[in-house]
Amino acid sequence: MHELSDAAVALAARCEPRVNELARRMARDVFEELRGYAELPADVKDMEIAATARYGMRLFLRGGVRRPRPDALDHFQERAAQRAGEGVPLNLLLRTYTLGTKELFRALRETARPDERDALAELAEALFGAADRVVGAVAESYLDEQAAAAACGSPQALWHWGREExxxxxxxxxxxxxxxxxxxxxxxxxxxxxxxxxxxxxxxxxxxxxxxxxxxxxxxxxxxxxxxxxxxxxxxxxxxxxxxxxxxxxxxxxxxxxxxxxxxxxxxxxxxxxxxxxxxxxxxxxxxxxxxxxxxxxxxxxxxxDVLLEYHLSRPSAGSDRIAALLDPLAGRPELVETLRTHLEQHQDRRATARRLSLHPNSVDHRLARVQELTGLDLADPRNTALVLAALLLRETDAGVME
The missing domain is CATH 3.30.70.270 (Reverse transcriptase/Diguanylate cyclase domain)
Structure with missing residues (x-):
């Protein structure tokens, strides 16, 4: 690889302050045109993809293309293997790199002065060569990860590779x-x-x-x-x-x-x-x-x-339906159910309940009074408290809680 001229290096250095801005724009706007990109998790787009874009641009602009490090491609290969394991389509992954290359060249062109045409041409040639190497390494790492996951062999070998299925x-x-x-x-x-x-x-x-x-x-x-x-x-x-x-x-x-x-x-x-x-x-x-x-x-x-009593109270029995029905009047009032549940968990401490629910203590009192009015159950009575706890537990199913 031929050495870049001092003028090309200087142009690249002037573009570097734009790296953060460019990475954000790529992750939030440019890549949105790619099919399937919008469905990626927000942290993948805003953190990992943006971070990889920043890493790649800085590696190039700080002279990495002039004297590439032996491990320059490791970061891209690790990210490619990770994306393969997560099921991100290969075509989507590769297009983020090609579009990113295009955006970086556009930034270099906008930064270049009229007398830096030759320097810009040098950087363009270096950039497209670097992009070719990165895309090749990414594709190879992605396909290697897929092959490893699908490899057949002895149970011990499959165990070692952690083949998902x-x-x-x-x-x-x-x-x-x-x-x-x-x-x-x-x-x-x-x-x-x-x-x-x-x-x-x-x-x-x-x-x-x-x-x-x-x-x-x-x-x-x-x-x-x-x-x-x-x-x-x-x-x-x-x-x-x-x-x-x-x-x-x-x-x-x-x-x-x-x-x-x-x-x-x-x-x-x-x-x-x-x-x-x-x-x-x-x-x-x-x-x-x-x-x-x-x-x-x-x-x-x-x-x-930690939940020994509650576990016992939640066991179905002949009277379970009748106990669960005690809270029927609260159907459609999820705020009352949540207040009741939290109040019991907080050992009926109204201030602690208010802190957990971000309410004023008087609001907790009003809600609990409404619970008593609707159900006829007085939480000051230990027997009623046990019945309410059992009813909450019995109404809780794998399908969700009562609303």
């Missing part, structure tokens, strides 16, 4: 109570974890790319946290993971999960003694999370001991 198949088998005799997932006892994601965790709603991105990042946290490839069956709402050979949940797992899954992530874990015990442990972990949410507990790690 194989991993999900293992999880399905274990959650059905059947052993997986492969020398990897046959160790007992085992830990079963249930995860429930915050509705906003996947970014742009139920976009397939957003969901795959969420699942991939959560899976990476589980693998790293447990030090093995964890069989898991995850989707946009959450799911189960089974970790053979342990009954301990590493204390750092809940905090690590907050980054990919958001501050609203909930989880619980239960131990299983053998393959046939996994379905019971899976139901228990899921039930603990459901009950904790129904009680208004803060998101995070939930343990059975």
């Amino acid at each position: 194989e991993r999900r198949s293992r999880a399905r088998t274990l959650l059905a109570g059947r052993p997986v005799a492969d020398g990897v997932t046959s160790d007992w006892p085992a830990l079963v974890v249930w995860l429930r994601f915050d509705n906003s965790a996947s970014g742009n709603g139920s976009s397939p790319v957003a969901v795959r991105r969420l699942v991939r990042r959560v899976q990476a946290v589980l693998d790293r946290g447990f030090g093995t490839c964890v069989p898991a069956l995850l989707d946009a709402d959450g799911g189960h993971a089974v970790i053979p050979g342990t009954t301990e949940l590493p204390c750092r797992i809940p905090e690590l999960l907050r980054e990919p899954a958001g501050a609203g992530v909930r989880l619980a874990a239960a131990g299983a003694t053998a393959a046939g015990d996994i379905p019971r442990a899976a139901r228990l972990a899921r039930e603990v999370v459901r009950i904790a949410a129904a009680c208004g507990r803060e998101p995070g790690l939930h343990r059975l001991d």
Whole structure:
């Protein structure tokens, strides 16, 4: 590669202050014309794609094209592998690079003075050569990642590569109570974890790319946290993971999960003694999370001991329907239900309830008075308080809470 002239280097340096502005415009406006770009999660567009654009432009404008570093393409290749795993179409990915190259050249042309025509021509030739190398490396890395995910081989090799469908198949088998005799997932006892994601965790709603991105990042946290490839069956709402050979949940797992899954992530874990015990442990972990949410507990790690009374009260019995019906008068009043749930979780402390709900304490009093008026249940009576708690729990189902 020939050396750039001092004039070309000087022109590139004058364009560098525009990098942040250009990256924002690319991520928010220029790339919007690409089919499928609008469906990408907001953080992918505004952070990761914009960050890659900034990195690429600075690498070029600061003279990286003059003396390319040996690792100059590593960043682009890592991002390409990540996008492949998230299911971003290859044509969409490559077009962000070609359009980005076009926008950078336009900025250079706008920056150049009339007497810098030769310098601009030099930079154009260097830029298009650099773009050719980057696009080639991106395509190669993307296709390599796809090939690795689809590779066939021994169970041990598939386990090592973390092939997603194989991993999900293992999880399905274990959650059905059947052993997986492969020398990897046959160790007992085992830990079963249930995860429930915050509705906003996947970014742009139920976009397939957003969901795959969420699942991939959560899976990476589980693998790293447990030090093995964890069989898991995850989707946009959450799911189960089974970790053979342990009954301990590493204390750092809940905090690590907050980054990919958001501050609203909930989880619980239960131990299983053998393959046939996994379905019971899976139901228990899921039930603990459901009950904790129904009680208004803060998101995070939930343990059975934390909701022991509530778990008992929520068990169906001959009188369950009649207890649940006590709150029928609150149907269509979600603000009253939420206030009641929060008030019980805050040990009937009106000021604490008001802080949690961002209300004035008098507003809490008015809502609770309305609850008593509609239901006839006085929360000052311990028996009525227990009935209200049981009714809230019994009305909570996997389909959602009462509104």
